[in-house]
Amino acid sequence: MSFAKLDAHGHSLSALEHALSILGVDEATAMASGGGEQRAETMASLSGMLHRQATDSKLAQWIADAKAEDLTTEQNIAVAEFERNYINMTCLPADFVERKMRTSMRSEQLWRTARPNGDWEAFRPALEGVVEMVREEAAMRAEVLGLAPYDALMEQFDPGNRTSDITPVFAALKAFLVDFLPKALALQQERHAKRPLKALSGEYPVERQKALGLEMMQAVGFDMNHGSLSVSDHPFCGGVPTDVRLTTRYRTDEFLPALMGILHETGHGLYEQNLPKAWAHWPSGKARGMSLHESQSLFVEKQIGRNPAFWQFALPHLARHLGEDWSIEDLLPHVHLIKRGKIRVDADEVTYPLHVILRYELEQALLSGELEVRDLPEAWDTKMRDYLGISTIDDPKNGPMQDVHWPSGAFGYFPSYTLGAMMAAQQWAAIVADHPGANADIAAGDLGALNTWRRERIWHRASMGSTPEILREATGESLNPAHFIAHLEARYGV
Amino acid sequence: MSFAKLDAHGHSLSALEHALSILGVDEATAMASGGGEQRAETMASLSGMLHRQATDSKLAQWIADAKAEDLTTEQNIAVAEFERNYINMTCLPADFVERKMRTSMRSEQLWRTARPNGDWEAFRPALEGVVEMVREEAAMRAEVLGLAPYDALMEQFDPGNRTSDITPVFAALKAFLVDFLPKALALQQERHAKRPLKALSGEYPVERQKALGLEMMQAVGFDMNHGSLSVSDHPFCGGVPTDVRLTTRYRTDEFLPALMGILHETGHGLYEQNLPKAWAHWPSGKARGMSLHESQSLFVEKQIGRNPAFWQFALPHLARHLGEDWSIEDLLPHVHLIKRGKIRVDADEVTYPLHVILRYELEQALLSGELEVRDLPEAWDTKMRDYLGISTIDDPKNGPMQDVHWPSGAFGYFPSYTLGAMMAAQQWAAIVADHPGANADIAAGDLGALNTWRRERIWHRASMGSTPEILREATGESLNPAHFIAHLEARYGV
Structure with a gap:
């Protein structure tokens, strides 16, 4: 039964989300200052596992099969949400996701350096790169979701x-x-x-x-x-x-x-x-x-x-x-x-x-x-x-x-x-x-x-x-x- | 290069170990009392991921291939330890591992109930079950490791x-x-x-x-x-x-x-x-x-x-x-x-x-x-x-x-x-x-x-x-x- 597979998948994702959430709280409230670098690596690694599990191509089949199963109303709504999440998470090609992460990390770092002095000209090229990338992202999301570009971005939140x-x-x-x-x-x-x-x-x-x-x-x-x-x-x-x-x-x-x-x-x-x-x-x-x-x-x-x-x-x-x-x-x-x-x-x-x-x-x-x-x-x-x-x-x-x-x-x-x-x-x-x-x-x-x-x-x-x-x-x-x-x-x- | 795969595998295992360790510390020092059940489920789920990754059959091949690669002394020792861990973790059949977990969990629970009253007769059958199981486990470990049964148990620690x-x-x-x-x-x-x-x-x-x-x-x-x-x-x-x-x-x-x-x-x-x-x-x-x-x-x-x-x-x-x-x-x-x-x-x-x-x-x-x-x-x-x-x-x-x-x-x-x-x-x-x-x-x-x-x-x-x-x-x-x-x-x- 495919719904049972989605259900188990939900437990697995939730465990990783639970771990990431508590690791984040711990970092902000209890972690020793020197533990930050290793913690960041650990959280990146767990986020990678979460992303791979959430975008596993098997899910598309399980979702399609579960829709044909005899489910309760709550289960049907769950399947629809599994599908919505799956589409939102897989609508960008993997190489774009990587480029997006690099671009926004570099831009955010530059922002942290340039902001205290209000150095707009130093920061501007980074923001231009982000905007260019977001335009691309919105177009791809819009195409998959059948929404206007800005609506497709809001849809994530x-x-x-x-x-x-x-x-x-x-x-x-x-x-x-x-x-x-x-x-x-x-x-x-x-x-x-x-x-x-x-x-x-x-x-x-x-x-x-x-x-x-x-x-x-x-x-x-x-x-x-x-x-x-x-x-x-x-x-x-x-x-x-x-x-x-x-x-x-x-x-x-x-x-x-x-x-x-x-x-x-x-x-x-x-x-x-x-x-x-x-x-x-x-x-x-x-x-x-x-x-x-x-x-x-x-x-x-x-x-x-x-x-x-x-x-x-x-x-x-x-x-x-x-x-x-x-x-x-x-x-x-x-x-x-x-x-x-x-x-x-x-x-x-x-x-x-x-x-x-x-x-x-x-x-x-x-x-x-x-x-x-x-x-x-x-x-x-x-x-x-x-x-x-x-x-x-x-x-x-x-x-x-x-x-x-x-x-x-x-x-x-x-x-x-x-x-x-x-x-x-x-x-x-x-x-x-x-x-x-x-x-x-x-x-x-x-x-x-x-x-x-x-x-x-x-x-x-x-x-x-x-x-x-x-x-x-x-x-x-x-x-x-x-x-x-x-x-x-x-x-x-x- | 297979050593690189083992190296990446090590990062992945370490991330899960890091998460499990911090989740355990957090449970003992910061978690709200009502969070225990969900935390236990989360930790069991992450432990399952860790066990599946650590016993993945691909590892045997990577280890065998890495041994043939031109590695530094430190890398060679790492490969030997990857192999030692892999053997120790895969030498018990999966159905035995499950039986062992059930037997020892039940026995430990019974111990927690029987101990305050010193009720030996209530506890004895549970310990008999554990001893029987440990005899089996030691025999299997001994066989794989080429050690005496008790030495094979100590080898884990x-x-x-x-x-x-x-x-x-x-x-x-x-x-x-x-x-x-x-x-x-x-x-x-x-x-x-x-x-x-x-x-x-x-x-x-x-x-x-x-x-x-x-x-x-x-x-x-x-x-x-x-x-x-x-x-x-x-x-x-x-x-x-x-x-x-x-x-x-x-x-x-x-x-x-x-x-x-x-x-x-x-x-x-x-x-x-x-x-x-x-x-x-x-x-x-x-x-x-x-x-x-x-x-x-x-x-x-x-x-x-x-x-x-x-x-x-x-x-x-x-x-x-x-x-x-x-x-x-x-x-x-x-x-x-x-x-x-x-x-x-x-x-x-x-x-x-x-x-x-x-x-x-x-x-x-x-x-x-x-x-x-x-x-x-x-x-x-x-x-x-x-x-x-x-x-x-x-x-x-x-x-x-x-x-x-x-x-x-x-x-x-x-x-x-x-x-x-x-x-x-x-x-x-x-x-x-x-x-x-x-x-x-x-x-x-x-x-x-x-x-x-x-x-x-x-x-x-x-x-x-x-x-x-x-x-x-x-x-x-x-x-x-x-x-x-x-x-x-x-x-x-x-």
Whole structure:
């Protein structure tokens, strides 16, 4: 029976994925510094095994045979996902895959050297090489998948996402934000004039911040029997669904960045911990994609963690762990602080989408050939001035050189961030429609009903549908920018 | 070129070994408790991949072809080790390997249930099954390797170790110890009567013990850029040569067990860290075997760490970290405490070999059929009374049920412990012959000359010779019990 072979194949791939994931966590949290070179070799070798197993030509036959077998609905969906993965992984010739890896590794290395000095001219040829290669890649993927080139790239990160759906949504959001941002900033300035921002700085030992973080993780539903919290230079959510490894980093003079970071990673972790266990080794049993994953982390960070109701619940815990007696009026202005800036990763929830839409537009233009790399600094600057009122023309380091994505060859990934933010708002709106007491629940520290909704409609769906399908079935409608817009209007009081 | 294929095969095996090793360390030190089941499945799956790769029939051809190629001496030795491993791993039929795994897993599980109550009759049938299976296994290994059955079992753990060499050595040691132990105990009693044992108990915070441990690890040569120290329930030395993971466990009311445990594991770690890096992925570049490995841990624990010269060096550090002002006369009686006991793992360096020789004799008798499992409690008791003056006839839990080795099917492993202790003493004697100032060096905290000797003669030899060859080339003679005997006589003053 061919399905049984696919099932065993799934176990084998999952074992290698498990090993790679834990080796990655270990590298970031426990490995001795001198172990890095050998670890990199080991991980490359295991990745090679994983790739060979995932692209083994026997799979095509097993998939074809399994389709003719008498399977359950879940098994049929699993076969379809095995096929989708197989096609996505085999649609590029092996020599191209090698060339791509070499090109993007060299480009990323050059980026790491050139970025600190903002040396655009040194970096430009490398990015040109990457763009040329990505154009080729997109054309090949498009041909095999029967999709437009940019859609074929997005398909790797979020099955089902299409520019025909996203572009009008982003256009509406952009139009709203460009108008909203100056108003929100003016209002914020007025508020700060009336009640100056109170500094939240102090001396907060790491152990106390960690105890607070652990308590908040569990309050929002994280299962400490199947996960943990440790420290790394760059916070992440790694590990496997049965053992989810969150990390954060602490500064002892402020607590908010670590706590909000923990809540963000906890959102990723809840998704992983609550995937259906029976199909954990099938592709259909894994988390769907980048935008849905981001919608889960942003749900916990923004919809719960920056919700005033959450701070009603959290304040006494904060006081107990950190020994500070802030009022909710002291805290919320920090939690909701917005400001214009050049850097995407430092942006707040109002400005962040403008950074993403800029990239979404520019990477499509680069891919189609409308834009060439040599003209990127000007194009970037024009959009930054239009959307955020900031110029980067003299500062390429904090302009088109700020992100690792393009130098490493990842095109089609950026929209995931803002799609995630919008989907989180849309899920929140659907929950509130079903449970008008959602805010009261959060204020009482009772996430039961919220998490049941999310478990049934998002987490347990795993990869049983495309990204737009899961969103539509969960919320009753397609991606609708009105929810995110209404969320910003309500939160920032414009 | 076939050697190149073997070389690539070595990289692939090493990657899987690296993953399995780190997954094991992670399980013991960082994994969330609920992650165990999935981790076990993952490790079984990776072990299966490793076994299939290591026993792939293509290897036989590559090895045969490589032998005809024009290779360097090191490459020729690597090919011989590839062949040795291949033969040892393929000499059992696949269905026997499966039966062996099932039998020993069931037996080990039964042992875990029956042992706490000392329920010998419940455990006996399982051990009978294991012994029957091990007799079959030894016969098959013996046939393929052209060795006696027990030698064929030892060959897995220590290539080159033979009963014809070991039995007379153990006989001499046993004769010495049975006479020596009562004298040493009487002498100890006299000393304690003159100067009562001073309690070393107190309140020693884990962080201080850890700081002391880290300092002592580095003092004996451990490279913290390629390793670390953490905590686990059962102390071990794991990881990979570029990232050696030591663990210990702490009690806050005493410091000596954790410190001596750290020194023991550091000895294993030094061996791993100092293996030749260029051949790390060849079998000839790995640590030789169990007894040589144990000789390295016991060298650091017993020859260095229980040496009075070491305590001259260590005392000020002890005082600084733990805040206690002991004299060397307070400490040494604890470091050299001996007593009769039923339990091997709790034994000191004088009584430990008697526990091992008892098992060495009994497992050979079980293998040959001279002894049956039903008669084991009596046979065990007889030897315990003869060698250690203790009866276990009414206490099977602390008699033949105390060790995991037999229930898990590991026969031929026990001698490694005492061979290691003897080899450590023999290496120490050879070092002192070359460097009469070895003790003065240790007292000054200068391990440079000692470690250079060990690096050149043991660590860098890796698996470039059999266990007896490496010992002979390092020390100028075959295994000689006189050195261990002289060591005990000198240390215990008999």
